[in-house]
Amino acid sequence: MTDSPIVLVKPVLPALDKLGAALHEVLRSGVLTNDGSRVHAFEALLSARLGIADLAVCGSGTTAIQLACGALGLSGEVIVPAAAFPAVAQGVRRGSCTPVAVDAERTFLTLDPDAVAAAITPRTEGIVAVQTFGCPADVDALAAIARSAGIPLIFDAATCWGITYRDRPLLAYGDVSTLSLHAMKLTHSVEGGAVMSTVHPIADKVRRLRNFGIGAEGALPAGTNARMSELHAAVGAVVLGExxxxxxxxxxxxxxxxxxxxxxxxxxxxxxxxxxxxxxxxxxxxxxxxxxxxxxxxxxxxxxxxxxxxxxxxxxxxxxxxxxxxxxxxxxxxxxxxxxxxxxxxxxxxxxxxxxxxxxxxxxxxxxxxxxxxxxxxx
Amino acid sequence: MTDSPIVLVKPVLPALDKLGAALHEVLRSGVLTNDGSRVHAFEALLSARLGIADLAVCGSGTTAIQLACGALGLSGEVIVPAAAFPAVAQGVRRGSCTPVAVDAERTFLTLDPDAVAAAITPRTEGIVAVQTFGCPADVDALAAIARSAGIPLIFDAATCWGITYRDRPLLAYGDVSTLSLHAMKLTHSVEGGAVMSTVHPIADKVRRLRNFGIGAEGALPAGTNARMSELHAAVGAVVLGExxxxxxxxxxxxxxxxxxxxxxxxxxxxxxxxxxxxxxxxxxxxxxxxxxxxxxxxxxxxxxxxxxxxxxxxxxxxxxxxxxxxxxxxxxxxxxxxxxxxxxxxxxxxxxxxxxxxxxxxxxxxxxxxxxxxxxxxx
Structure with missing residues (x-):
C-alpha cells in the first residue's frame, strides 16, 4: 500500500521513444496543423477500426457536438439530458442551438424516452442523447421518437471507444455519433473529438466547418476553428495502437x-x-x-x-x-x-x-x- | 531561383532537439492537458514579455474572441468588421452573440469609426475591432464611441505579436485584446490563442470558461472546452524564444x-x-x-x-x-x-x-x- 494519490484517470501513454519519434516526424515535416497528412491518416485509422467510413476528427468532444449540430443545419431547440457533463449543453449552445434539458431514466442514467416524447414541440429540431459512462441509451425508443418527429438523433458517445452494442460499435448508432479523444478517454489524441455517421454523409461537412466553414460560396456561419493539430493527431495514432x-x-x-x-x-x-x-x-x-x-x-x-x-x-x-x-x-x-x-x-x-x-x-x-x-x- | 513553391507563411520552428526535449518532458510528466504547469508557465512568459499580467491562453484565436465575449457577459449584437477573417464573426457567434458587420475605412482597412457610430443601437452590446494585418485600428475614435455607448471595445489583435503602437504593445489596447497563437503567426503554439486586458480582470474568467465554465455554483453557459494542451503550451514556450x-x-x-x-x-x-x-x-x-x-x-x-x-x-x-x-x-x-x-x-x-x-x-x-x-x- 502506498500513500501516493490514486487519480481518477491516467492517460494511456505508449512508450516514450515511440511517441517521441512520431512527434519528431511532425516537427521535421514543418506542417504542424491545418488538416495535414497526420490528421487524414488518423481519421483513416479510426474509420478502419470502427468500420465507419464517414468520420472526421475535430478539436474536442465538445466541438464534435457543436459541429454535428452545425453540419445537420440545426438552429432551434435541441433536447439534451439533464444529467450529463456540461459539454453536451455547451456544444449545443456553441452550435447556435438552444439546449432543453430532459430527465434521465433511473436504471441506466440515460435519457428517459418517455420524458423526451413528452418534451417534443414544434420548436424541437434535434435530440442529443448521451451513451452515459459508455452505457447505451434506449436507442430503439429514442430512434422511434426522433423518426416520428422528423428530427435527427445525435448520440454523444464521448466515452464509448471499444464498446459494442448488439455486436456493432456503439459509435455506429444514431443519425450521428460523436466521440471524445481527450487525454482521459480510453483512446485519445491529447485533446480531440470525432463526428461520424453510418446513415448521413457528414464528414466532409465537419471538415469544412472545423476550418471556419470556408468554401467557394463563403464562410458558413456554423464554422469555427475546431481543427486537430498534426501533433495531436500523431499522438492519437500511436495511442490507438494501445x-x-x-x-x-x-x-x-x-x-x-x-x-x-x-x-x-x-x-x-x-x-x-x-x-x-x-x-x-x-x-x-x-x-x-x-x-x-x-x-x-x-x-x-x-x-x-x-x-x-x-x-x-x-x-x-x-x-x-x-x-x-x-x-x-x-x-x-x-x-x-x-x-x-x-x-x-x-x-x-x-x-x-x-x-x-x-x-x-x-x-x-x-x-x-x-x-x-x-x-x-x-x- | 528554384521551382519549389513559395508558401504564404511557414511556421517558426526552433531547433528540433530543443523542441523535441520540451515535448519529451511533457510526455514524461504524464500530464498532457487540463491546465497543467506548462500552460501556466507559458501564460507567465507571454505576460512578462507584454507587461500585461492579466492574460489567459486558450485553444485558438477564434475561441479567444468567443471567450472574451463570454467573460464580458455579452449576449446581444456585437459590431464586427465587414472586412475580416471569418473567425471574427464566428467567434462572436460561438460566444452566443449576433455579429453585425460594419464597413472598413479605405486607408488602413480597419473598422470605420463613423460607420460604427452610425451602427450603434440599443441592442449593441459590444464592438470587436480588428488590428488588421497588424495595423492598429483608429483606437481613439473607437474607444470614444464605445465609452459613449457604455459598451466594451474588444480588439482582435490576432496577428499583433511584437507590434507596438505609441510605444505600448498593440495588445495592450481596448477593454480586452485577443491574440492568435496559430502556427502561421509570428509566435505560435501550433494552435492557440490568448485573451488579455489592461483594464478589466478577465484572465480568471477565461480560465473558468475554457474549462466548461465549471465552478461552485454550476457550469456557466458560455463555457466550453477551449483549453490549450500541455504539448502545445510547451511548443509555444520554445517558439517564443525565437x-x-x-x-x-x-x-x-x-x-x-x-x-x-x-x-x-x-x-x-x-x-x-x-x-x-x-x-x-x-x-x-x-x-x-x-x-x-x-x-x-x-x-x-x-x-x-x-x-x-x-x-x-x-x-x-x-x-x-x-x-x-x-x-x-x-x-x-x-x-x-x-x-x-x-x-x-x-x-x-x-x-x-x-x-x-x-x-x-x-x-x-x-x-x-x-x-x-x-x-x-x-x-
Missing amino acids: ADAEIVRRIQVREWYMDALRHTEWLRPVPFRPGAWPNVAAMAVRLRPDAPVDAPTLCDELKRDGVHARAYFTGRYRPRPIGTAGPTPVADELGKRIVCLPFWGGLTESDVMRVVDAIDRIGGGRCHESHALSLEYPG | ADAEIVRRIQVREWYMDALRHTEWLRPVPFRPGAWPNVAAMAVRLRPDAPVDAPTLCDELKRDGVHARAYFTGRYRPRPIGTAGPTPVADELGKRIVCLPFWGGLTESDVMRVVDAIDRIGGGRCHESHALSLEYPG
Missing part, C-alpha cells in the same frame, strides 16, 4: 472492483444495458438513498484518503441556467447518488482494494449498525 | 519587398498607421482599381508560378449570411483589391524577387501600354 490492451486491462480492473464491492450494500455499481460489452468507460457507482453519505461528501472524504473520485451530476458540473422541458427529479437525485471511482488500466488490484477500503471506512464509520460487513474495516 | 529573431528577419523581408515593388504602380503595399512599428504581421498589398487583374485572379495566376498569395476579404472567406448595419461598399471593394503576399522570416531576397517578378509578369503581360516598367519582365 487501445486494445487498455480495454483488456480495464476489464480486469472492473472485475477487481466488482469483487471488492460485492459486500458494500449502500453503494452499488451502476448496471450496464444488456447487449453492451465491455463496460470499460468508467466505474460508476450509485449510493443508496439511505447511504451514510451523499455523492459529493463521498468524493470529499475519499480525497482525504488520497482517492480521487468524481460526482459528475452534482452542482459544479450542471449547466446553469438551462431551460428544462419539465421537472427533472431523477437527474436532480442522481447528483447526490452517482460517483465515478478511479478507473484506468494501470490500476493494480491493491489500488482497487485501497479505494474500496476507503469507501468502506467512510461508510462503516457512520453506519456500523446497518452495514455490519463494513465493520471489517476500522473507521 | 520571436525576436523572427521580427528582425521579417523587417528585412519587408525591406526587400518595398524595394522590389517600388516601380509596380498597379499594386502598392497597404500603409501602416503612423506610430505603429514594426510592420511584421503580413505583406498586404492593394491593387489599384485599374489594375490589370483583380485580387482573386492575381492569387490564381501567382499560384501557377508557384507563389502562394491570399485574398482574405474575397468570397471564400466572407461570412455568409451575416447581418450588416448598412451598405459596406469599402469592404466589398477590398475583396477585389487586397492580397497578402508570402511573408515570413525564412524568405530570402531571391524568394522576394521571384514573387515580385511573377507579379510584374502577370501585370506586364496585360498592360504593357500603361505600365512600361513591367515590360522589363517578359509576360
Whole structure:
C-alpha cells in the first residue's frame, strides 16, 4: 500500500521513444496543423477500426457536438439530458442551438424516452442523447421518437471507444455519433473529438466547418476553428495502437472492483444495458438513498484518503441556467447518488482494494449498525 | 531561383532537439492537458514579455474572441468588421452573440469609426475591432464611441505579436485584446490563442470558461472546452524564444519587398498607421482599381508560378449570411483589391524577387501600354 494519490484517470501513454519519434516526424515535416497528412491518416485509422467510413476528427468532444449540430443545419431547440457533463449543453449552445434539458431514466442514467416524447414541440429540431459512462441509451425508443418527429438523433458517445452494442460499435448508432479523444478517454489524441455517421454523409461537412466553414460560396456561419493539430493527431495514432490492451486491462480492473464491492450494500455499481460489452468507460457507482453519505461528501472524504473520485451530476458540473422541458427529479437525485471511482488500466488490484477500503471506512464509520460487513474495516 | 513553391507563411520552428526535449518532458510528466504547469508557465512568459499580467491562453484565436465575449457577459449584437477573417464573426457567434458587420475605412482597412457610430443601437452590446494585418485600428475614435455607448471595445489583435503602437504593445489596447497563437503567426503554439486586458480582470474568467465554465455554483453557459494542451503550451514556450529573431528577419523581408515593388504602380503595399512599428504581421498589398487583374485572379495566376498569395476579404472567406448595419461598399471593394503576399522570416531576397517578378509578369503581360516598367519582365 502506498500513500501516493490514486487519480481518477491516467492517460494511456505508449512508450516514450515511440511517441517521441512520431512527434519528431511532425516537427521535421514543418506542417504542424491545418488538416495535414497526420490528421487524414488518423481519421483513416479510426474509420478502419470502427468500420465507419464517414468520420472526421475535430478539436474536442465538445466541438464534435457543436459541429454535428452545425453540419445537420440545426438552429432551434435541441433536447439534451439533464444529467450529463456540461459539454453536451455547451456544444449545443456553441452550435447556435438552444439546449432543453430532459430527465434521465433511473436504471441506466440515460435519457428517459418517455420524458423526451413528452418534451417534443414544434420548436424541437434535434435530440442529443448521451451513451452515459459508455452505457447505451434506449436507442430503439429514442430512434422511434426522433423518426416520428422528423428530427435527427445525435448520440454523444464521448466515452464509448471499444464498446459494442448488439455486436456493432456503439459509435455506429444514431443519425450521428460523436466521440471524445481527450487525454482521459480510453483512446485519445491529447485533446480531440470525432463526428461520424453510418446513415448521413457528414464528414466532409465537419471538415469544412472545423476550418471556419470556408468554401467557394463563403464562410458558413456554423464554422469555427475546431481543427486537430498534426501533433495531436500523431499522438492519437500511436495511442490507438494501445487501445486494445487498455480495454483488456480495464476489464480486469472492473472485475477487481466488482469483487471488492460485492459486500458494500449502500453503494452499488451502476448496471450496464444488456447487449453492451465491455463496460470499460468508467466505474460508476450509485449510493443508496439511505447511504451514510451523499455523492459529493463521498468524493470529499475519499480525497482525504488520497482517492480521487468524481460526482459528475452534482452542482459544479450542471449547466446553469438551462431551460428544462419539465421537472427533472431523477437527474436532480442522481447528483447526490452517482460517483465515478478511479478507473484506468494501470490500476493494480491493491489500488482497487485501497479505494474500496476507503469507501468502506467512510461508510462503516457512520453506519456500523446497518452495514455490519463494513465493520471489517476500522473507521 | 528554384521551382519549389513559395508558401504564404511557414511556421517558426526552433531547433528540433530543443523542441523535441520540451515535448519529451511533457510526455514524461504524464500530464498532457487540463491546465497543467506548462500552460501556466507559458501564460507567465507571454505576460512578462507584454507587461500585461492579466492574460489567459486558450485553444485558438477564434475561441479567444468567443471567450472574451463570454467573460464580458455579452449576449446581444456585437459590431464586427465587414472586412475580416471569418473567425471574427464566428467567434462572436460561438460566444452566443449576433455579429453585425460594419464597413472598413479605405486607408488602413480597419473598422470605420463613423460607420460604427452610425451602427450603434440599443441592442449593441459590444464592438470587436480588428488590428488588421497588424495595423492598429483608429483606437481613439473607437474607444470614444464605445465609452459613449457604455459598451466594451474588444480588439482582435490576432496577428499583433511584437507590434507596438505609441510605444505600448498593440495588445495592450481596448477593454480586452485577443491574440492568435496559430502556427502561421509570428509566435505560435501550433494552435492557440490568448485573451488579455489592461483594464478589466478577465484572465480568471477565461480560465473558468475554457474549462466548461465549471465552478461552485454550476457550469456557466458560455463555457466550453477551449483549453490549450500541455504539448502545445510547451511548443509555444520554445517558439517564443525565437520571436525576436523572427521580427528582425521579417523587417528585412519587408525591406526587400518595398524595394522590389517600388516601380509596380498597379499594386502598392497597404500603409501602416503612423506610430505603429514594426510592420511584421503580413505583406498586404492593394491593387489599384485599374489594375490589370483583380485580387482573386492575381492569387490564381501567382499560384501557377508557384507563389502562394491570399485574398482574405474575397468570397471564400466572407461570412455568409451575416447581418450588416448598412451598405459596406469599402469592404466589398477590398475583396477585389487586397492580397497578402508570402511573408515570413525564412524568405530570402531571391524568394522576394521571384514573387515580385511573377507579379510584374502577370501585370506586364496585360498592360504593357500603361505600365512600361513591367515590360522589363517578359509576360
